[in-house]
Amino acid sequence: MIRLILLFFFTMACTFRIFAQADTMKLNIDEIIVTATKTQRQLSSVTVPVTLIPKREINQINAHRLQDVLGEYTGLNTTSSALGTGIQLQGLDPEYTLIMVDGLPLIGRLNGVLDLSRLSVSNIAKIEVVKGPSSALFGSNALAGVVNIITEKPKQGKQFSVTGKYSSFQTYDFSAQANITTKAYKGQVSTNYYKTGGYDLASNYQGFNISTDYYGKTVSPHQNYAINLHNDFKLSSKFNFILDGRIFKETETYQFADANKNIVNGDGFIKDYALTPMLIYRLAPKFKSTLKHTENRYKTETKELFATDEVYSSSLYHEQYSLTELQNEFKLSPHHEIDLGVGYEQEALLTTRLSANKTFSADNKYVYAQYIYNRGKKANFVLGARYENHKNYLPQFNPRASLRYQLFPKITIRASVGRGFKKPTFKQLFFNYTNSAIGYSVFGAKFIEQGIEGLSQKNEIAKDPDTGEPIVYADFETIMNNHGLLNAESSLGTNLGFQIQSFKNTRIDINLFRNDLQNLIDIVPVALKTNGWRAYSYLNKKRVFTQGAEIDIKYFINKNIKISGGYQYLVAKDKDVLDELDEGKVFAKDLASGVSYKLKKNQYGGLLNRSNHTANLKVFVSNFWDKTAANVRILYKGRFGFNDYNNNQILDIDKEYIPGYFIVNTGIQKQLLDKKITVQLGVNNVLDFTYATPEYTISSLPGRIFFTSFTFKFN
Amino acid sequence: MKHTFLLLVAFTMFFASCKKDEVITAHPETQKITNLHAPADVRDQQTGEIIQENPYIYFSFAKADTVPQTESWDIAFKGTKIITNSGVSGSGNAKATIIASTFDDVLEANDADLAIDTDTQLAIPYGSDNGWYHYNPTNHLITPIAGRVIVVKTNDGKYAKMEILSYYKDAPADPTPTTQDATLTFNFVYQGDGTNKF
Numbered sequence: 049m050i051r052l053i054l055l056f057f058f059t060m061a062c063t064f065r066i067f068a069q070a071d072t073m074k075l076n077i078d079e080i081i082v083t084a085t086k087t088q089r090q091l092s093s094v095t096v097p098v099t100l101i102p103k104r105e106i107n108q109i110n111a112h113r114l115q116d117v118l119g120e121y122t123g124l125n126t127t128s129s130a131l132g133t134g135i136q137l138q139g140l141d142p143e144y145t146l147i148m149v150d151g152l153p154l155i156g157r158l159n160g161v162l163d164l165s166r167l168s169v170s171n172i173a174k175i176e177v178v179k180g181p182s183s184a185l186f187g188s189n190a191l192a193g194v195v196n197i198i199t200e201k202p203k204q205g206k207q208f209s210v211t212g213k214y215s216s217f218q219t220y221d222f223s224a225q226a227n228i229t230t231k232a233y234k235g236q237v238s239t240n241y242y243k244t245g246g247y248d249l250a251s252n253y254q255g256f257n258i259s260t261d262y263y264g265k266t267v268s269p270h271q272n273y274a275i276n277l278h279n280d281f282k283l284s285s286k287f288n289f290i291l292d293g294r295i296f297k298e299t300e301t302y303q304f305a306d307a308n309k310n311i312v313n314g315d316g317f318i319k320d321y322a323l324t325p326m327l328i329y330r331l332a333p334k335f336k337s338t339l340k341h342t343e344n345r346y347k348t349e350t351k352e353l354f355a356t357d358e359v360y361s362s363s364l365y366h367e368q369y370s371l372t373e374l375q376n377e378f379k380l381s382p383h384h385e386i387d388l389g390v391g392y393e394q395e396a397l398l399t400t401r402l403s404a405n406k407t408f409s410a411d412n413k414y415v416y417a418q419y420i421y422n423r424g425k426k427a428n429f430v431l432g433a434r435y436e437n438h439k440n441y442l443p444q445f446n447p448r449a450s451l452r453y454q455l456f457p458k459i460t461i462r463a464s465v466g467r468g469f470k471k472p473t474f475k476q477l478f479f480n481y482t483n484s485a486i487g488y489s490v491f492g493a494k495f496i497e498q499g500i501e502g503l504s505q506k507n508e509i510a511k512d513p514d515t516g517e518p519i520v521y522a523d524f525e526t527i528m529n530n531h532g533l534l535n536a537e538s539s540l541g542t543n544l545g546f547q548i549q550s551f552k553n554t555r556i557d558i559n560l561f562r563n564d565l566q567n568l569i570d571i572v573p574v575a576l577k578t579n580g581w582r583a584y585s586y587l588n589k590k591r592v593f594t595q596g597a598e599i600d601i602k603y604f605i606n607k608n609i610k611i612s613g614g615y616q617y618l619v620a621k622d623k624d625v626l627d628e629l630d631e632g633k634v635f636a637k638d639l640a641s642g643v644s645y646k647l648k649k650n651q652y653g654g655l656l657n658r659s660n661h662t663a664n665l666k667v668f669v670s671n672f673w674d675k676t677a678a679n680v681r682i683l684y685k686g687r688f689g690f691n692d693y694n695n696n697q698i699l700d701i702d703k704e705y706i707p708g709y710f711i712v713n714t715g716i717q718k719q720l721l722d723k724k725i726t727v728q729l730g731v732n733n734v735l736d737f738t739y740a741t742p743e744y745t746i747s748s749l750p751g752r753i754f755f756t757s758f759t760f761k762f763n
Numbered sequence: 764m765k766h767t768f769l770l771l772v773a774f775t776m777f778f779a780s781c782k783k784d785e786v787i788t789a790h791p792e793t794q795k796i797t798n799l800h801a802p803a804d805v806r807d808q809q810t811g812e813i814i815q816e817n818p819y820i821y822f823s824f825a826k827a828d829t830v831p832q833t834e835s836w837d838i839a840f841k842g843t844k845i846i847t848n849s850g851v852s853g854s855g856n857a858k859a860t861i862i863a864s865t866f867d868d869v870l871e872a873n874d875a876d877l878a879i880d881t882d883t884q885l886a887i888p889y890g891s892d893n894g895w896y897h898y899n900p901t902n903h904l905i906t907p908i909a910g911r912v913i914v915v916k917t918n919d920g921k922y923a924k925m926e927i928l929s930y931y932k933d934a935p936a937d938p939t940p941t942t943q944d945a946t947l948t949f950n951f952v953y954q955g956d957g958t959n960k961f
Binding site: 573643695 | 863864865866868883884889890891892893897900906907908909910911912926927928929934936937948950
């Protein structure tokens with residue numbers, strides 16, 4: 049701590065003596081984005097809601113991992129759990145947002161959550177977030193939207209840069225990048241090393257013996273490195289060959305106490321590597337064709353031992369993904385464009401969580417087509433659809449229509465409607481699990497017949513006294529009648545937005561959204577076991593909706609001061625619960641008296657982990673006090689439900705909510721020596737907010753963080 | 764303002780008194796049993812085998828109290844299990860069922876709903892989420908499910924309804940794993956007049 053403060057003052061002292069030019073800010077930079085249509089578009093002509101996070105904004109804040117950046121933007125809410133940090137778009141859980149790097153999906157989701165902390169921000173050129181269903185282009189998982197991370201590409205000439213960052217909780221972050229460009233070749237290598245000491249929030253718990261009740265850390269010490277390679281060979285005036293590769297490896301050591309309070313030492317690693325060759329053919333300006341292939345492997349393994357070296361548990365999870373895709377873009381005229389794509393995907397999974405020695409695999413064939421009508425700033429219209437035929441579920445057809453229209457010179461309207469879907473997981477199809485400590489069983493829909501048969505043979509299924517038949521519930525018959533086939537979960541998403549530009553220096557973006565999800569796969573009881581516990585399986589059952597509004601206001605007081613504010617209002621509810629409430633079938637218990645009462649519709653708080661209100665207010669100042677830049681960002685997360693407490697499986701009483709909270713982050717930045725050196729320091733979570741109780745802990749907030757960073761660039 | 768208020772009071776009294784006149788039969792009163800301790804059998808954590816068997820605690824709605832097994836009992840408790848004096852559990856004529864409702868909304872018992880205990884299925888099913896309680900595997904707490912009313916035809920052919928309020932001693936709002944468990948607190952209504960109306 050003392051070292052940090054000293055470092056702080058030392059850097060400050062250096063900073064203010066040297067004169068340097070800081071960047072000024074502009075309101076209207078028309079960026080190019082690729083995620084809205086899978087082709088290059090001007091941001092101003094895009095017909096769907098997009099949040100674009102450019103590198104200059106990432107650099108202004110102290111960010112190590114991806115979630116540090118995303119969480120500061122309106123409508124990009126991050127959620128943390130034991131599965132990692134995920135993103136909640138338009139009120140939908142992390143599993144419903146597709147996360148991509150340079151247009152290719154990342155694999156290695158644990159129970160649907162792709163942990164954003166796997167990704168360093170060091171080689172990100174920009175992040176494009178499209179809200180609303182994008183399955184018309186990208187297929188499964190793109191219901192709530194798509195986060196596409198665009199990595200840095202080589203700039204002109206030779207460049208080399210290094211960055212070192214140090215933050216509280218022994219967090220070190222080093223990265224280096226080099227690129228070279230010649231007439232026929234552009235290459236870039238980016239590396240990152242990250243190490244953190246972790247932290248323990250359980251020590252804030254009241255009245256518990258931490259050493260035995262909550263042994264171990266909230267976030268354990270871990271370290272990782274990443275290497276990214278980009279090679280672009282110009283084969284001729286028409287052909288480019290691109291070869292991208294990435295390697296990521298993380299290791300973690302952790303400790304916890306088992307049910308009998310024996311200490312267990314765990315060791316785990318994550319590996320993710322991908323290789324992507326790509327061939328691009330251009331016949332400018334009429335035609336472009338891209339043929340790409342990717343091979344991606346994700347592996348994580350853990351080994352947990354007692355102090356006696358006896359094995360507590362070991363697990364492995366190996367996932368493979370490959371994709372071959374051909375995309376053709378035809379520019380028929382300045383106003384009309386048609387894009388056609390065809391692809392083939394293969395996936396395979398070997399994990400002890402499903403079956404110790406069986407690899408599950410599936411393949412998928414798809415085609416997509418898209419028509420784009422383009423009238424520059426006046427009007428744009430996009431109509432597209434994707435059809436796919438996957439081994440594990442019924443064929444999916446996902447259309448999307450969207451338009452943008454300039455109503456008045458300063459007011460633009462955007463509207464889109466589309467279908468999104470998410471495929472059933474291997475777990476939902478093939479799981480075979482019996483909890484030996486407690487006694488319940490879970491079977492994937494395709495495994496249910498075998499699973500229940502197996503229990504029957506061991507006389508573990510309870511029998512009806514009158515008939516002697518096994519006691520199975522209605523959902524068992526439903527799953528059997530479907531032959532264990534699960535349908536994909538699907539949604540219909542609608543977005544309506546307005547953009548208002550006024551007084552030259554203000555921009556207001558408003559977007560209203562509604563998502564109706566159906567066929568959500570739920571875990572349902574299928575049979576009663578003789579031990580009084582149940583056997584469960586998976587069934588397309590739940591229906592939910594999310595709706596709300598997002599508003600973003602950017603105001604430039606002058607070229608050096610920018611104020612922005614954002615707000616999201618969100619309602620997310622289970623439609624079946626609403627129906628049951630209408631029918632008077634939902635009850636709750638008064639916690640003091642234990643007496644049940646009938647729940648009213650307005651007492652239902654909706655889905656867990658959603659805040660009705662989230663907001664942010666940011667002030668960025670550049671070129672003040674000897675050309676220094678500084679910022680203050682205030683983030684508010686409204687109260688959200690975390691658990692059912694009174695045992696009616698829904699959110700209804702105050703005790704089930706975590707109160708709303710504010711996070712205040714600040715930073716100060718200075719560029720020196722003709723922008724060769726950038727020095728940054730500041731404090732995140734100035735108010736030192738943490739939330740830790742045995743019932744719920746916000747694991748991503750360790751408390752106040754001091755940070756400093758130093759970047760050096762060669763040209 | 765003051766006049767409106769008086770008028771309101773007058774109206775309310777008028778209607779209230781009308782209603783009172785219409786009541787023909789009085790509802791039987793709700794009674795409360797607190798801290799009925801009926802410990803479960805003690806089992807070996809590893810093997811699941813019973814180390815120490817505990818007795819059932821027998822209950823009579825008519826007496827509003829526990830009774831010896833030799834007397835006329837209706838239901839009996841052991842841990843989370845509730846047996847009915849019928850079928851495999853007893854030689855009596857009791858029957859029971861669980862209804863999804865608030866306690867007050869159960870206005871009559873329906874014979875067709877009631878069942879007896881059999882080898883594989885108790886009239887009041889046991890097991891987490893099958894009957895009256897939910898077991899939380901994370902904190903090991905037993906909580907009564909909201910809106911579960913147990914309706915009983917007693918051994919002497921009368922009707923009763925009950926709602927379990929707590930499984931822990933002194934029915935704390937926040938039981939912890941160390942609170943004494945298997946200690947029931949419940950409300951019940953015993954209709955002694957032989958009708959099935961509560």
